[in-house]
Every structure is written in C-alpha cells, then in structure tokens.
Amino acid sequence: MKNKGVSRRWFIGGAATGVVSAGLELSGYQRAEAAEQTAPAISYRVLGRTGLKIPLISYGVMNSDNPDMLRRAFDLGLNHLDTAHGYLRGNSERVIGEVVEQRGNRDKVYIATKMYLARDRERGVFTSEASAREPAPTEENLFQLLETSLERLRTDYIDILYLHSCYSPAMATYEPLMAALVKAKEQGKARFIGVSTHRDEANVIRATVDAGVYDVVLTSYNYLQDHKDAIGEAIAYAAGKGVGVVAMKTQGGKRLNQKEGVEINHQAALKWVFANPHVCTAIPGMTTFDQMDSNFSVMADLDLSEAEERELKLASLLPGTYFCQSCRECVPTCPERVEIPSLMRAYMYAEAYGNTIQAEETIGSLPEDRGLQVCAGCTSCQARCRRDLPISDRVREMAGARWTLA
Amino acid sequence: MTASTDQPIRLAAVILMVMACAACSGGDPSQDRPAPSISTGFDLPPDGELPGWSRVTEPEHYEADNLWEYINGQADFFIDYGFVRVDTAEYRNDQESSSVVLEVYRMGRPQEAFGIFAAERTRDDRPLEIGAAAYLGANVLGFWQGEQYVKLTSFDEGPSVEQALIDLAEEVSSRFPNPELELETLLLFPEKGRVEASERFIPKNFLGQPYLTGAYRVDYTFDGQGLQLFVVETGSPTEAQTHFKHLEDYYRGRDPANVSLDDTKDPAMLVVDGPSGVVIFQLEHRLGGAIGVQSLEAGRAAAVALAEKMGR
Numbered sequence: 280m281k282n283k284g285v286s287r288r289w290f291i292g293g294a295a296t297g298v299v300s301a302g303l304e305l306s307g308y309q310r311a312e313a314a315e316q317t318a319p320a321i322s323y324r325v326l327g328r329t330g331l332k333i334p335l336i337s338y339g340v341m342n343s344d345n346p347d348m349l350r351r352a353f354d355l356g357l358n359h360l361d362t363a364h365g366y367l368r369g370n371s372e373r374v375i376g377e378v379v380e381q382r383g384n385r386d387k388v389y390i391a392t393k394m395y396l397a398r399d400r401e402r403g404v405f406t407s408e409a410s411a412r413e414p415a416p417t418e419e420n421l422f423q424l425l426e427t428s429l430e431r432l433r434t435d436y437i438d439i440l441y442l443h444s445c446y447s448p449a450m451a452t453y454e455p456l457m458a459a460l461v462k463a464k465e466q467g468k469a470r471f472i473g474v475s476t477h478r479d480e481a482n483v484i485r486a487t488v489d490a491g492v493y494d495v496v497l498t499s500y501n502y503l504q505d506h507k508d509a510i511g512e513a514i515a516y517a518a519g520k521g522v523g524v525v526a527m528k529t530q531g532g533k534r535l536n537q538k539e540g541v542e543i544n545h546q547a548a549l550k551w552v553f554a555n556p557h558v559c560t561a562i563p564g565m566t567t568f569d570q571m572d573s574n575f576s577v578m579a580d581l582d583l584s585e586a587e588e589r590e591l592k593l594a595s596l597l598p599g600t601y602f603c604q605s606c607r608e609c610v611p612t613c614p615e616r617v618e619i620p621s622l623m624r625a626y627m628y629a630e631a632y633g634n635t636i637q638a639e640e641t642i643g644s645l646p647e648d649r650g651l652q653v654c655a656g657c658t659s660c661q662a663r664c665r666r667d668l669p670i671s672d673r674v675r676e677m678a679g680a681r682w683t684l685a
Numbered sequence: 686m687t688a689s690t691d692q693p694i695r696l697a698a699v700i701l702m703v704m705a706c707a708a709c710s711g712g713d714p715s716q717d718r719p720a721p722s723i724s725t726g727f728d729l730p731p732d733g734e735l736p737g738w739s740r741v742t743e744p745e746h747y748e749a750d751n752l753w754e755y756i757n758g759q760a761d762f763f764i765d766y767g768f769v770r771v772d773t774a775e776y777r778n779d780q781e782s783s784s785v786v787l788e789v790y791r792m793g794r795p796q797e798a799f800g801i802f803a804a805e806r807t808r809d810d811r812p813l814e815i816g817a818a819a820y821l822g823a824n825v826l827g828f829w830q831g832e833q834y835v836k837l838t839s840f841d842e843g844p845s846v847e848q849a850l851i852d853l854a855e856e857v858s859s860r861f862p863n864p865e866l867e868l869e870t871l872l873l874f875p876e877k878g879r880v881e882a883s884e885r886f887i888p889k890n891f892l893g894q895p896y897l898t899g900a901y902r903v904d905y906t907f908d909g910q911g912l913q914l915f916v917v918e919t920g921s922p923t924e925a926q927t928h929f930k931h932l933e934d935y936y937r938g939r940d941p942a943n944v945s946l947d948d949t950k951d952p953a954m955l956v957v958d959g960p961s962g963v964v965i966f967q968l969e970h971r972l973g974g975a976i977g978v979q980s981l982e983a984g985r986a987a988a989v990a991l992a993e994k995m996g997r
Binding site: 339341342343344345346347348350351363365366367368369370373381395400409410411412413414443444477527564566567568569570571 | 753754757758759761762765775784785786804805806807822825838839840885887889890891892893894895960961976977
C-alpha cells in the first residue's frame with residue numbers, strides 16, 4: 280500500500296529552484312504532529328540462514344537517554360535491537376536489559392551486540408597484545424566481554440554476536456576470534472555470529488562469507504559511498520551464500536547534518552538501501568518519536584520517487600563534502616592537465632542546480648586541449664582528488680550527457 | 686584526592702555567571718549555542734613533562750568528520766552532545782609499568798561536557814572529586830571540567846593502577862582553568878530521595894520530542910520505587926507554555942484516556958497514567974516534572990517537591 284500521507288522532508292532539496300536549505304524543514308511541533316497521523320505498516324525480510332524474520336527497520340540503540348523510545352519501538356512491532364559492548368561504557372546495553380526485563384518480552388526480541396578487541400588501526404589487523412583501551416583478541420577476553428554483556432542485558436544469550444568493526448578480511452577471519460565466536464554459539468551464549476565492518480566493506484563481506492562460520496554481516500551501506508556498487512555486489516554474494524545482511528550508516532553519518540548545516544531525507548536514504556533486496560534490515564539510530572515513526576513509515580512505501588532520487592543526488596553534492604573546492608591539486612595528476620576544477624563546477628551546475636546552460640557555458644569556455652574533449656578521448660583517467668571526489672565518474676557522466684552536446 | 690560520598694556534584698563558576706546572565710534575560714544559555722569556530726585541541730603533555738609518566742605514543746586527534754574511526758558507532762551520540770575534538774595519547778607509568786590512554790574530549794559547552802561525562806558514568810563507579818566531578822571504574826577514570834570531558838583508561842586493574850589513574854587525572858585537571866564550576870539548574874532538584882551521581886544533561890530530543898532541548902534529569906527512589914525528575918530550560922515563559930501545550934496535545938493524541946490536566950493547583954499538572962507515567966508542569970521559563978512514574982501519587986508528590994524548590 281502506498282503511503283502518500285507522509286510528506287515530511289528532512290532535507291529540502293529544491294530541484295526546481297536549486298535551493299538547499301534546512302530552514303524550510305518542518306518545525307519540531309509539526310514533525311511531532313505529522314508523525315501521529317501515520318500508522319506504519321511493517322515489512323519483514325528474513326535474515327539469511329538465521330531464519331530470523333525482522334522488520335526492514337530495526338533500532339540502533341546507542342542512546343541511553345530515553346527508555347520510552349525502546350518501549351515505543353516495541354509497541355510499533357520492532358523486534359531487532361542493535362548495540363555494542365563498548366557503547367557508553369555499557370550503559371546502552373544496560374538500558375536495553377532493563378526495558379526488556381520490565382516488558383518481559385525477551386523471547387520476542389532479537390538482541391545484537393558487538394565485541395571490540397585490540398587492533399592496529401593503521402595496518403587493519405588484530406594485534407597480539409592488549410592496548411589500554413582494548414583487550415587483546417583472545418578467546419578468554421572475548422568471553423569475558425560476552426559475560427559482561429549478558430549480565431548488563433539481563434539475559435543468558437545474545438541473538439547475534441558480532442566481531443566489532445573489522446577493517447580487513449584478515450580481521451574478519453582471525454582464527455582465534457572466529458573459534459571463540461563459534462564456541463560461544465556452541466555453548467548457546469550466541470544464537471548466531473557475525474562481523475561488522477565500515478572499512479573495505481566489500482572485501483570484508485566476501486571474506487566473512489567465505490570463512491564459512493558466520494551467519495550475519497553488518498555493513499555500512501549508503502548512497503553517498505563511492506564504492507557502494509562494490510558493496511552492493513558483495514551483499515548479493517553474501518545473500519547467495521545464505522549470510523544475512525544488516526545495513527548501518529544508512530544516512531551517511533551526522534557529519535552531513537551538522538557540519539554542513541543541512542539534513543538529508545532520511546526516508547529516501549533508507550529506501551535507497553532497501554532497493555537492494557538482499558539487505559534484510561537497517562539499524563538507524565533514533566532519538567525522537569517522530570523520527571522513529573518516520574523511519575517506520577518507510578516500510579509502507581519502498582519506492583523511491585523521482586523527487587527523492589533527486590534529493591539524494593543533491594545531498595551527495597553538498598558543499599564542503601562533495602563539491603569541488605578548487606584546490607587544483609588534481610590538475611597535476613592528469614597527464615593532459617585538463618581543467619578539472621572547471622569541469623567539476625560544470626557538473627555541479629548541471630546536477631545540483633539543474634542548470635545545464637551554465638554547465639555548457641563553463642565547458643565551452645575551456646580551451647580545447649584542456650577541456651572535456653580531452654577526457655572524451657581518454658580511456659584511463661589518472662586524475663585524483665585529495666578529497667576523493669569521483670573525478671573520472673563525473674567526467675564520464677558529463678561526456679555522455681546529452682546536454683554537453685548542445 | 687578524596688572520594689566523594691555526600692557531595693552530589695561540584696561544578697563551575699563560569700557557568701554560574703552564564704546562567705545568571707541568562708536568568709536576567711529570561712533566556713537559556715543552552716538555546717543559543719555559539720558554533721565553535723576553531724577546533725584547537727588540548728596540548729597533551731610531552732614525554733617527561735608529567736612526573737612519573739612517559740608518553741609512549743604520538744598524540745592523535747579526531748574531529749566530527751572522522752570520530753567514527755576512533756569510537757565507531759558512538760560517534761553520532763558524541764556529536765549530538767556537541768563534540769568538537771578529541772586529543773589522545775598513551776602514557777606509561779614509570780613505576781607501575783602500566784599504560785594509560787589519555788583522551789581529552791572538547792565539547793561545545795560545559796553542560797555538554799557534563800552531559801557526555803554523565804552518560805558514560807555507571808552505577809558501579811565510585812564518585813571522585815577531580816575537576817567538576819569524576820567517576821572511577823575498574824580500569825577507567827573520567828572527569829569533566831569546563832568544556833572538557835577527560836577519560837583515562839588502563840587495561841590493568843588493581844589498587845595501584847587506581848592510584849596511578851587518580852594521580853594522572855589530578856595532574857591533567859590542574860592544567861585546565863575553572864576547576865570549581867557548578868551547573869545551576871542541578872541545584873533546583875530536591876535532595877530527598879535523590880540517587881547519588883545520577884544527574885544527566887540531555888541536549889536535545891528530551892522525552893523523544895525534537896523541541897525539548899537542554900534538559901536536566903536526576904534519578905530518585907521513594908519507598909523502593911524509582912522515578913526521575915527533570916527540568917527543561919527554555920528561552921521564555923511563553924516558549925515554556927507553548928511546549929507544555931504541545932506536550933499535552935502529544936500525550937492526548939497518543940493515549941487520550943490516560944491523560945488529565947489538574948489545573949486546580951499552581952502550577953497545573955499534566956498527568957499521564959500508564960506503566961511509565963508522566964507528570965509535567967510549567968513554571969516561568971522552565972518545564973519540570975517526573976517520568977518513569979509507577980505510582981501517580983508518588984509522581985505527583987515528587988513533582989510538587991520539585992516545583993516548590995524551583996519556585997523558591
């Protein structure tokens with residue numbers, strides 16, 4: 280059923296006007312009231328070989344401020360909570376434990392938590408020794424963390440026990456910890472085991488699947504990632520092998536909202552994730568009731584409208600993050616010394632503001648031996664942006680765009 | 686250093702001044718956050734500068750852009766609390782051979798530093814008098830002071846490690862200004878039934894409502910039953926009244942049969958019955974009340990006690 284009643288925009292991307300402004304968003308009151316008018320329907324997917332039937336929207340429980348949010352989540356029918364051993368020194372787990380115990384619904388809720396052990400962040404491998412902040416990656420230490428989490432959560436089993444934040448395939452397949460997780464599963468302290476990753480995700484997912492012992496992978500996945508296609512393919516690979524996929528960082532992070540002074544369309548961002556049928560569920564953090572209701576209402580209409588697609592596109596072009604800053608450091612990396620900053624500006628005119636005329640004028644103003652024509656004849660773009668702007672993708676897109684031929 | 690058992694919280698002079706100015710204007714300092722324009726960090730003491738401690742790693746720092754690389758999924762929570770920057774390095778105690786990671790989180794405002802400090806404090810921690818307030822866990826010591834939330838973590842445990850953490854924390858604390866600060870709003874909470882070291886500051890989305898910012902919350906126990914009292918600072922009596930009305934509308938919209946407004950008393954009390962009951966009132970530019978109420982009678986009594994103290 281289409282839910283056409285939900286029209287809130289957390290990110291106002293004026294496709295027609297080129298306006299990108301947070302000032303146009305609804306007030307707190309309006310949002311709270313709008314949320315009351317919606318009655319979210321729930322869509323479920325099955326989490327791979329675990330067989331767990333989980334709503335598309337799950338709850339990333341980092342915040343311990345308001346236990347009523349958890350109660351509301353349960354009222355709505357949410358049944359999958361995601362937290363971590365280390366969040367707020369265990370207070371996130373404690374709040375979950377208290378509320379679940381009060382509600383007496385442990386058998387109806389799936390609790391996932393994560394164990395973080397010492398690693399070399401630079402090299403992306405587990406270290407053999409403890410650091411002051413993290414215990415050494417041993418079976419003994421993992422079980423010690425697990426026992427503490429069980430106590431905080433007031434339960435005798437975890438539904439999904441993750442190895443927290445694996446940076447590389449080597450970390451995901453680190454034998455001592457894989458063996459420890461398998462042992463935890465055999466002992467019934469964890470029903471299912473998995474890996475969480477937000478770096479080199481595609482390779483970590485594949486390694487996790489190929490390890491043959493994991494049931495679930497939790498990966499960052501959003502429309503802002505340059506490597507989202509590779510992650511999407513890895514997710515499909517995982518699904519094909521029966522490994523369930525949970526998505527996190529679906530909004531691209533707080534940084535966009537707060538640093539750039541705008542907010543993104545949360546619903547559209549979630550729909551983009553769910554367009555991949557192999558993603559079982561997402562775990563957005565939620566701190567307001569209307570945010571929760573808004574996220575839930577996504578399940579009633581998963582289709583990304585053209586307007587929402589455009590908003591996502593605009594959000595990916597936000598100033599300071601995805602716009603070219605004209606630092607010109609990319610120019611020497613191109614053997615032909617193409618005027619890349621101007622091309623990036625033209626791209627912005629066309630894609631962010633829909634102003635193809637200005638884009639054409641910008642391209643047309645460039646000398647032939649420094650312009651888009653050079654790129655059109657190039658098959659191996661070597662230009663690099665220090666801020667990881669996808670230069671070659673954008674140039675290729677422009678070279679193939681009808682408006683550049685005008 | 687001495688362990689604190691009867692002093693709920695020691696806090697800061699600068700904040701008192703700020704709060705006093707805000708009170709004069711009827712405004713709430715939490716409402717007009719000055720955006721941090723610079724992101725300078727704490728100069729972590731170099732090797733040899735801290736007596737008995739050697740710095741064994743180069744300092745690192747993280748800002749909002751890359752905080753997730755350092756603390757993973759907690760990053761968003763810290764950012765909600767006004768995170769600006771964290772500086773960190775590892776130090777080794779020359780005598781104990783134990784390593785300590787020192788982290789200095791700079792938040793936008795002192796109440797946010799207190800807020801993140803309090804969010805990470807647990808019931809099992811021992812309160813200490815370092816900075817404005819401190820906690821000591823098995824292998825970690827945290828304190829807040831001004832805009833800083835400082836955390837020292839050792840993987841080793843034991844009395845000697847505890848003392849080492851305390852010594853280092855006091856040394857670091859002495860390098861910050863304003864060691865004795867006080868959050869004025871917390872003084873409004875009654876003492877009777879108050880659970881020690883349970884104070885919280887919640888910068889946004891209090892009660893799950895996007896318009897409630899700058900909330901203070903404290904745990905209480907009466908006759909074995911727990912509840913929480915809260916005070917929300919707003920910019921003016923009109924604003925507080927508007928929030929009160931919207932809260933009433935919100936609760937009536939959600940559960941009309943269990944909502945009542947007792948306006949026979951001053952201030953009027955909005956009462957929401959249920960397994961986690963709520964009592965709310967508005968007094969001048971503040972909202973106050975009780976949440977997590979199991980017995981409405983106890984909830985009303987606690988809210989009245991809070992209102993009386995706020996009115997004085």
